[in-house]
Amino acid sequence: MTLLEINNLSKHFRSGGRDVTALDDVSLTLDPGQTLGLAGASGSGKSTLARIVMRLLPPDGGSIRFAGEDWLALSGKDLRRRRAKIQMVFQDVLGAFNPRATVASVLDDPLRIHEIVPKSDRPRKIAELLDRVGLQANLADRSIRDVSGGQRQRIAIARAIATDPALIVLDEAVSALDVSIRGKVLELLVELQRERDIAYLFVSHDLAVLRAVSHRITVMDGGRLVETGPARQVIDNPQSTAARALVSAVPRLRIQTPQGHSYEP
Amino acid sequence: MSTLCEIRDLSVTYHDQPNPAVGHVTLDIEAGGRLAIIGESGSGKSTLARTLAGLLPPRTRVTGEIQWTGGTPPRPGRDLGFVFQDPSSSLNPVLTIGEQVAEGARQHLGLGWKQALARTQEMLERVRIAQADRMLRAFPHQLSGGQRQRVAIAAALAAKPKILIADEATSALDVVVQAEIVALLDDLVRDAQMTLIFITHDIALASGFADRVAIFKDGRLVEAGPTASVLAAPAQGYTRTLLQSHLDLTSPPLVEEAAT
Known part of the structure; x- marks a missing residue:
């Protein structure tokens, strides 16, 4: 069964007296337990789509x-x-939290608002959520400001899974993380999806x-x-100009051997 | 290649901070070269860039030595241009694009306003801003992020500096615009035979066009050398970690393929 089905979505903004088409006849589907990657350059409309799905924008x-x-x-x-049932994780996690919040209060909010567990049981549930995302x-x-960027993103993920959602919208959720942390956070997301x-x-x-x-x-x-397909197909054989531009813009690690040969590992 | 600057046992400690942001760094920078300073957050890479540019806040404690060939440090804005990560905060919102780029040319090249504006238009064309003559009268908020960064590069280069420092200059931009800006920097630096110091967290981005790399972690220099030898045969575990963490289109996916 399809979890999310979007048909012919459109959205216009008025900006500086001009009419800007942010979304034009957008249709897509997403099945349970699957990941749909929504790619695009700045201003392509991808965040507008995410916000409409979240009901943050009509x-x-x-x-x-x-x-x-x-x-x-x-x-x-x-x-x-x-x-x-629909949660969201943002790029700028600090901006998405009340700056005075503690880690516990960040996780307590969804448990309380959505009545996930009774009050007496919440500390245990918070500890369980922290443990699930790999945190002590x-x-x-601790204050939400006193944890590292990687820990904060894990807390945002813990907050998102607290309500047992069927869909999480991840808006550039790992873009601000250091590379050595990014891989672990992506692995965590994939594990949670499977589980x-x-x-x-x-x-x-x-x-x-x-x-x-x-x-x-x-x-x-x-x-x-402009283009939708299995991940490998879109990357290996992009058809649209936009997809080709995105594929060719990904920085390649170029390693030159001392003999002057170049290869991409 | 001659040496532009010799850094010896440099430590930098910000006011009221217990630990140095950069500690005991020894590094040579070659004139006319392209040095990539690579590190994650907290590695000290931006502090090093600001130290070289003379942009440290007051009461910062600096020990060790920076020997510039020629004796005196480069004059910021004149001998050394600096491009920051966030072009919106490096451009003055109430000045036109023309005014802010011309300012550097006027101040440092001793041009009158008219000549400086002509130089500005030429610079905007060099950084491939479309309709440069009209853009002179535009304000920063009317531009896209990529265009603003092009303007910031034009402003940094207006006084024809010999050194350009780009501090995460493409990190706030999407990958397509990033690729364009990197190609632009590549051309500009080659044409003007400038020394480029390129600060980045992205080892792949650096591998494409730096001839030397210096890897930083927690305020320390981990290793430095020609790009080819450091990346092909890293001497340090941390450099290997960075290489292994790099994600590109050939990295094995974490999920199984969808059925077609």
């Missing part, structure tokens, strides 16, 4: 079905209740990251989806 037209329901028709209490339980009392059958809509301009974690990749350009 579209001008089109429909979204999520878990068999008309996702755009939900409002009030029904929407609040269903929201637990004694981090719970809990979570679908990811992974938004990034970096095809190398999307290649590592996506089952399928869709490429956006000027508000339109």
Whole structure:
């Protein structure tokens, strides 16, 4: 069964007296437990799409079905209740947290708001979430500002899985991380997906990251989806100008042997 | 190749900080070369760049030596241009593009406004800004991130410096624009025979066009040398970790292929 089905979504913005088409007739589907990589350059519309899926922005037209329901028709209490099932992880995690929050309070919020576990059980659940994302339980009392960038991104992931979501929208979720940490965070995301059958809509301009974690990749350009297919097919044989530009822009590690031969390992 | 600058046992400690941001660094920078300074967050790479450029905040404690060939340090803006990561904060929002690029040419080359603006238009064309004559009157907020970074590069190069420091100059840009800016820097540096010091966290990006690399971690220089030998035969475990962590389109995926 399809988890997420988007049909003919459109969105315009007025900017400086001009009409900007952010989304133009966008349709896509995502199955449970699968990752769809949404690639595109800055301004291609990928973050607008992510925000509409999150119901942070209303579209001008089109429909979204999520878990068999008309996702755009939900409002009030029904929407609040269903929201637990779609979570989001941002690039700038510090900006996504209350700066005065402690690690424990960041994880306590979703458990309380969505009534996941009774109050008395929350400390145990918080420790379990921290452990699941590879962090020590004694981090719970620290301020969210006093942990490293990699730890903070793990906490954002713990917060996202706290409500047992079916879909997580990852908006450039590893782009700000050091490379030595990035790989471990990607591995964690893939493990959580296998274990809990979570679908990811992974938004990034970096095809190398999307290649590592996506089952399928869709490429956006000027508000339109210009190419969609299995990850390997889009990377190895890009058809659209936008996909070809993204593929060729990925920095290649060039190692020259002392004899002057060049190879890409 | 002659040496531009010899760094000997350099340590830099910011005011009120217990530990040095850069500790006991010894490194030679070659004139006319392209040196990539590679490191992750907290490695001290930006502190080293700012030390070379004379951009450290007051009350920073610097020990050790930086010997410049010719005796005196390069004058910032005149002999040395600097491109920062975030072009929005390095451009003045209330000045036109023309005014901010011309300022450097006027100050340092002793040109009048008219000549300086002509030089500016030429620089904007050099950095491949379309419709450079119209762009002179535009403000930074009217430009895309990539265009702003092109303007910042034009401003850094307006006074014809011999040294250009680019500190994560492409990290805030998407990969397509990043590739364009790197190609642009490559051309500009070659044409003007400048020394380029390219600060980055991306070892692959550096491997494409630096002739020497210096790897930093936690404020220390891990290893340095010609790009070819350091990357083909890294002497240090940390350099190998960086190489192994690099993700590109040939890295094995973490998930199984979707059925077609």
